Each structure stands twice: as C-alpha cells, then as structure tokens.
Amino acid sequence: MKVAILGCGFIGGSLAAALRRRRLASSITGYDIDPLTAARGVALGLLDASSSTAALAVQGVDLVVLAAPVGSIPALFGQIAAEIGPDSVVTDVGSTKAGLIGAARAELGRAFEHFVPAHPIAGGERPGPEAADPDLFEGCTVVITTSAETRADAVLRVEQMWRSCGARIAQMDAAEHDRILACVSHLPHVLAYALVAHIAGRADSERVLSLAGPGFRDFTRIAASNAQLWRDIVLANREAVGSELQELIAELQQAQAALAASDARALQELFELASRTRRAFGERQDGP
Amino acid sequence: MKVAILGCGFIGGSLAAALRRRRLASSITGYDIDPLTAARGVALGLLDASSSTAALAVQGVDLVVLAAPVGSIPALFGQIAAEIGPDSVVTDVGSTKAGLIGAARAELGRAFEHFVPAHPIAGGERPGPEAADPDLFEGCTVVITTSAETRADAVLRVEQMWRSCGARIAQMDAAEHDRILACVSHLPHVLAYALVAHIAGRADSERVLSLAGPGFRDFTRIAASNAQLWRDIVLANREAVGSELQELIAELQQAQAALAASDARALQELFELASRTRRAFGERQDGP
Numbered sequence: 001m002k003v004a005i006l007g008c009g010f011i012g013g014s015l016a017a018a019l020r021r022r023r024l025a026s027s028i029t030g031y032d033i034d035p036l037t038a039a040r041g042v043a044l045g046l047l048d049a050s051s052s053t054a055a056l057a058v059q060g061v062d063l064v065v066l067a068a069p070v071g072s073i074p075a076l077f078g079q080i081a082a083e084i085g086p087d088s089v090v091t092d093v094g095s096t097k098a099g100l101i102g103a104a105r106a107e108l109g110r111a112f113e114h115f116v117p118a119h120p121i122a123g124g125e126r127p128g129p130e131a132a133d134p135d136l137f138e139g140c141t142v143v144i145t146t147s148a149e150t151r152a153d154a155v156l157r158v159e160q161m162w163r164s165c166g167a168r169i170a171q172m173d174a175a176e177h178d179r180i181l182a183c184v185s186h187l188p189h190v191l192a193y194a195l196v197a198h199i200a201g202r203a204d205s206e207r208v209l210s211l212a213g214p215g216f217r218d219f220t221r222i223a224a225s226n227a228q229l230w231r232d233i234v235l236a237n238r239e240a241v242g243s244e245l246q247e248l249i250a251e252l253q254q255a256q257a258a259l260a261a262s263d264a265r266a267l268q269e270l271f272e273l274a275s276r277t278r279r280a281f282g283e284r285q286d287g288p
Numbered sequence: 289m290k291v292a293i294l295g296c297g298f299i300g301g302s303l304a305a306a307l308r309r310r311r312l313a314s315s316i317t318g319y320d321i322d323p324l325t326a327a328r329g330v331a332l333g334l335l336d337a338s339s340s341t342a343a344l345a346v347q348g349v350d351l352v353v354l355a356a357p358v359g360s361i362p363a364l365f366g367q368i369a370a371e372i373g374p375d376s377v378v379t380d381v382g383s384t385k386a387g388l389i390g391a392a393r394a395e396l397g398r399a400f401e402h403f404v405p406a407h408p409i410a411g412g413e414r415p416g417p418e419a420a421d422p423d424l425f426e427g428c429t430v431v432i433t434t435s436a437e438t439r440a441d442a443v444l445r446v447e448q449m450w451r452s453c454g455a456r457i458a459q460m461d462a463a464e465h466d467r468i469l470a471c472v473s474h475l476p477h478v479l480a481y482a483l484v485a486h487i488a489g490r491a492d493s494e495r496v497l498s499l500a501g502p503g504f505r506d507f508t509r510i511a512a513s514n515a516q517l518w519r520d521i522v523l524a525n526r527e528a529v530g531s532e533l534q535e536l537i538a539e540l541q542q543a544q545a546a547l548a549a550s551d552a553r554a555l556q557e558l559f560e561l562a563s564r565t566r567r568a569f570g571e572r573q574d575g576p
Contacts, residue, residue, distance in 0.1 A: 121499055121500075121501040122501065122502075123501055123502055123503055140501075141498070141499060143499065170498075170499070177499075180492075180495065180496050180499050181499065183486075183487055183490075183496050184487070184496055184497070184499055184500040184501070184504045185500075185501060185503060185504060187483065188483065188503060188504055188507045188508075189503070190540070190543055191479055191483065191507075191540070192507060192562070192566075193543075193558060193559045193562040193563070194536060194539045194540050194543055194558065194562070195475065195476065195479065195536060195562075196561075196562035196563075196565050196566050197539065197558050197559075197561045197562040197565070198471075198532075198535060198536055198539050199471055199472070199565070200561050200562065200564075200565040201561075202471075204468075205565070207468065208468050208471050208472060209472070209565075209569050210429070210458075211409055211429060211431065211458070211465075211468050211469065211472055212409075212472040212473075212569070213409040213410065213411055213428075213472070213473065214410070214411055215411055215473060215476060215477070215509070215510045215513075216472045216473060216476055217570075218506040218507070218509045218510065219476045219479075219480060219506070219507055219509070219510055220476075220566050220569075221503070221506045221507070221566075221570075222503045222506065222507055223562045223563060223565075223566040224563055224566040224567045224570055225503075225563065226563065227556055227559035227560040227562075227563045228556060228559075230559055231552055231555045231556045231559055234547060234555065235547070235550060235552060235555070238547050238548070238550065241547060242544060242547045242548055244486075245540060245543070245544050245547070246544060247486060248482060248483060248486055248540075249537060249540050249541060249544065251482045251485065251486050252478070252479070252482050252533060252536075252537050252540075253537060255478055255481075255482055255533070256530060256533050256534060256537065259522060259523070259526050259529060259530045259533070260526070260530055262523060262526065264519055264523060267519045267522065267523070268515055268516060268519045270481060270482065270485050271481045271485075271515035271516075271518055271519055272515040272516075273484075273485045273488050273489075274480070274481040274482070274483075274484035274485040274488065274511045274515075275481070275484075275511060275512055275513065275514065275515045276488075277484050277485070277487070277488040277493070277497075277511075278480075278484050278508050278509075278511040278512040279512045281497050281500070281508075282505075282509075282512055
C-alpha cells in the first residue's frame with residue numbers, strides 16, 4: 001500500500017511511524033506546508049520521500065491521509081482533487097467533521113465518494129515529527145463519520161489501517177461527533193485557555209503561578225496547545241462549542257449563586273455528581 | 289520532638305512518613321475522627337500510637353499538626369485549646385487561611401500565639417494513609433501566614449520541620465494566600481466539577497465519556513477529588529472564589545461572543561496569551 005501523508009507534524013508523523021513499524025505501507029510520501037517539516041520527517045526515517053506540493057505527493061498512491069491542522073485541510077482538498085485515482089482512498093484526522101465533510105463535498109467533486117472522514121482521538125504534548133510515537137494509536141478510538149455517498153470499500157481500507165495500528169473504530173454521524181467532541185475536548189480547551197489568560201492578565205501573575213500545584217498543572221496542560229490550531233478547531237465547530245459553552249456558563253452561574261448564598265447542599269450535590277462520575281470514568285480509563 | 293498529627297489521611301500520613309524517614313520525631317501520635325483511619329496509620333508504621341480524642345493526642349507533645357479537612361479544623365481548635373503547653377507549637381495544613389486564623393483566634397485563647405498557619409501546596413490522587421508518600425513535600429512550597437501575635441520561635445520550629453522534609457517556605461499575608469489559591473486551586477476545582485457535572489447530566493453521558501481523550505483525563509482529574517472536602521474549602525474561601533469565578537465567567541462570555549461572531553482574531557489573542565503563559569510555566573515547573 002502506497003501512502004501519502006499531508007501534514008507531517010506529531011499526528012502525521014506518529015501515523016507514519018505506526019505504519020512503518022507494522023510494515024503496513026510499501027512507501028510513505030510526505031507533504032507539509034513547511035517543507036522543512038517534511039524534510040525532518042524524511043531525516044527521521046518516518047517518510048520515504050517528501051514532495052514539494054500536495055498534488056505531487058498523492059500521485060499514484062492508494063491512500064491519502066490529511067493530517068494537517070483542521071484550518072488547513074479545506075485548501076488541501078482543492079489541491080489534490082484532480083489527482084485522486086479511481087482506486088485511491090482519502091481520509092483525514094481532523095478534530096471536527098461536519099465542516100470538513102462540507103468542504104470535501106465542495107472541493108473533491110467526483111472523488112468525494114472516496115473520502116472517509118476520520119478522527120483518531122489521540123494527542124500529545126509536543127509538536128512536530130520529532131515527537132512521533134509509533135504506539136500513539138494503541139487502544140485509542142478512531143471515529144469514522146461516513147456520508148451516504150462514501151464507498152464501502154474505502155471505509156474498509158481506512159478501518160483496516162487504523163485497526164492494524166491498534167485502534168478501535170466507532171462509527172457515528174458527523175454532527176453527533178462534533179457535539180460530543182465539543183463537550184470533551186473543545187470546551188475544556190476554551191476553559192483552560194480562559195483560566196490561564198485570566199491569570200496571565202493579573203499584575204501578580206508570576207507570584208500566583210509560583211503557588212500553583214500539581215492539580216493546576218494537570219488542569220491547564222491543554223492550555224499549552226497551539227493557539228492557531230485550536231482557534232480553527234473551535235471556529236470549525238462553533239455552533240456546538242458555543243452551545244456547550246453557554247450551558248457551562250449557566251452551570252457556573254448556579255455555582256456562583258450557591259457560593260454567594262453559602263448553600264453547602266447545592267455545592268455538595270454539584271461536586272458529588274462530578275466526583276462520582278469522574279471516579280467511575282477514571283476506573284474505566286486510567287486502569288488499575 | 290514529640291509530634292501529634294490530627295487527621296491521618298493522605299497529607300497527615302505523608303507528613304508522618306516524611307518525619308519518620310528523616311528521624312525528625314521521637315514519637316508520632318495520631319488522632320482521626322474515624323478511629324479506623326488512625327488505627328491504619330499505626331498498622332502501616334506511620335504512627336507510634338493513636339488516641340481516642342484530639343485532647344489526649346496532644347498532651348505533652350512539642351508540635352501539633354492539624355491535618356484534617358478544612359471544614360473539621362475549627363472544631364479541633366476547641367478540643368485541644370486547654371492542652372497546649374507553654375512550649376508547644378500548633379500548625380495546620382489547611383488550603384484556606386484567613387477563616388482558619390479567625391477560628392484559631394476565637395478558640396485557642398492564650399495559645400493563639402503558638403499557632404503557625406501553614407499550607408503545604410501538595411496533593412495526590414488517592415486518599416487515606418495507605419497512599420502516604422514520604423517524598424510528597426520534596427520541592428513543594430509551604431506557605432506560612434503568620435499574624436502579629438504569632439511567636440517567632442514557633443514559626444521557626446514549623447519552618448524547620450518543613451525544610452527538613454524538603455519544602456521551600458513562602459511567607460505571605462493570609463488574605464493574599466487565599467486570593468492566590470482561589471485562582472490556582474479552588475477555581476480550577478469548581479470549573480472541573482462543573483464541566484463533569486454538565487456532562488454527567490446529559491442523557492448520552494456514557495457515550496460522550498467514551499470519546500474522551502488524554503486531554504480530558506488531565507483536565508478533569510481534580511474533579512475526582514472529595515466533594516465534601518472541596519465544598520468546605522470553597523465555602524471557607526467563598527469571597528475570593530466568588531470574585532475569581534465572576535471574572536472567569538466574564539472571560540468566558542467574551543470568548544462566547546467572539547465565537548458567535550467568528551472573531552478569529554479575538555480567539556487567537558486569548559488562546560495565544562494562555563498558550564504562551566502556560567508554556568513558560570511548564571518550562572519552569574515540569575522540568576526538562
């Protein structure tokens with residue numbers, strides 16, 4: 001299987017590493033909007049070659065993986081549309097789905113039926129191909145959100161690739177995916193960014209941060225994420241994120257009212273529900 | 289040095305373990321509102337003995353450490369006040385300071401000058417003496433918030449104990465401590481609890497949580513914390529927490545407006561400020 005990976009950062013690089021280790025690709029060609037990033041992917045042994053354009057990278061390959069930031073994927077559809085062969089499959093790793101599917105439908109034309117929208121739910125703290133991890137997708141969930149037009153054989157090829165990399169497949173509607181991810185990923189990023197920006201805006205922010213403990217470190221880790229990437233993700237999913245944010249603000253206003261009234265019972269109920277839920281989740285996810 | 293530890297959970301147990309390993313105490317007596325917890329501390333070798341009342345535990349000791357939850361400390365002051373000898377020192381590990389100092393002034397009477405309010409900024413995921421970690425305080429900051437009445441020799445004894453356990457000392461005003469901790473600890477807990485409670489309230493919460501990734505796990509880890517303990521902490525510091533929460537809600541409303549208006553620039557600025565601040569913080573705190 002000849003593979004092209006468009007976007008050779010942490011996720012693209014990790015997929016290349018996973019395919020390599022499992023000998024799932026006869027060749028991997030990379031393209032990145034920053035040619036140096038693709039060149040580093042080659043130097044690291046993740047890629048066999050790098051191409052100077054997306055169109056060149058995808059010529060004659062069996063599988064194209066769009067692993068660029070969500071905001072850059074629509075432009076890539078346009079650049080590769082003419083090069084998608086009748087037996088080629090295109091997939092992506094974008095964190096939002098409905099908007100990308102709309103862009104794919106508009107840009108890919110006839111090749112739209114070869115496009116399998118996918119989202120491996122995985123992440124890391126460090127960017128770039130240097131941080132690539134061949135085991136990143138072991139045990140992770142890959143959500144696939146097909147349309148009525150998507151070819152079944154294309155879906156099968158993408159599912160097989162992810163399963164071979166150790167992932168589980170979950171199929172769902174793109175709109176449901178976007179609502180759920182707004183809840184468990186996009187909204188937490190907005191909250192973490194807002195909290196750290198709030199602290200950064202204080203005159204005594206250095207002193208404040210000097211007293212931050214391990215809970216704060218974990219809670220705000222995602223606030224170190226790439227600002228432009230996440231700006232594009234929340235904009236691409238702005239309806240769902242906006243609606244979740246509105247509900248969360250209402251929840252916080254209730255907590256504030258309970259606090260102002262010293263309503264110990266209301267606070268206890270809120271905290272108890274969360275604590276019970278997070279513990280049960282932790283037992284399932286964190287393992288023993 | 290004879291030590292009494294009132295409250296034999298994770299923090300009290302870790303302090304006992306740290307004192308033991310460094311041979312800093314000739315004896316450690318424990319008291320816990322749950323006699324079984326103190327008994328487990330003895331069985332684990334953390335404590336030499338357990339007492340059935342707080343008053344008995346502190347008789348004849350040089351140092352009393354109140355390591356109970358913030359909500360339970362005021363009652364302990366009343367129980368031990370009559371037993372504090374002229375050369376005894378009392379300290380605590382509570383996460384809020386101004387309220388506890390007020391309670392100590394009211395309850396301890398003449399012994400108030402022997403009370404050194406302190407807060408080791410450390411935490412763990414598992415409760416109970418079984419999780420005690422003798423190295424928990426290595427490199428951690430202990431904030432000491434003395435009053436005008438606090439005896440200098442008492443402060444010295446408490447500082448020496450914490451330094452011997454590997455901690456750094458920071459002296460500050462109790463009100464400043466409470467404002468800062470509202471920012472970096474109490475507010476994050478409220479946010480994490482509110483988010484998880486929000487998700488728990490959805491009809492499809494199981495499905496939503498099944499798609500949560502590593503970012504969500506880190507972000508919500510503190511939402512597994514003991515609900516009653518944190519209810520008491522935010523209530524004990526309700527003015528500062530309420531004020532921080534109000535400002536954070538305003539920040540979130542601005543983010544929501546930017547999202548609704550697809551204002552990429554405003555979102556980018558917010559996220560960029562947070563990302564830059566958190567990365568600089570991470571480089572200082574997480575180490576290389």
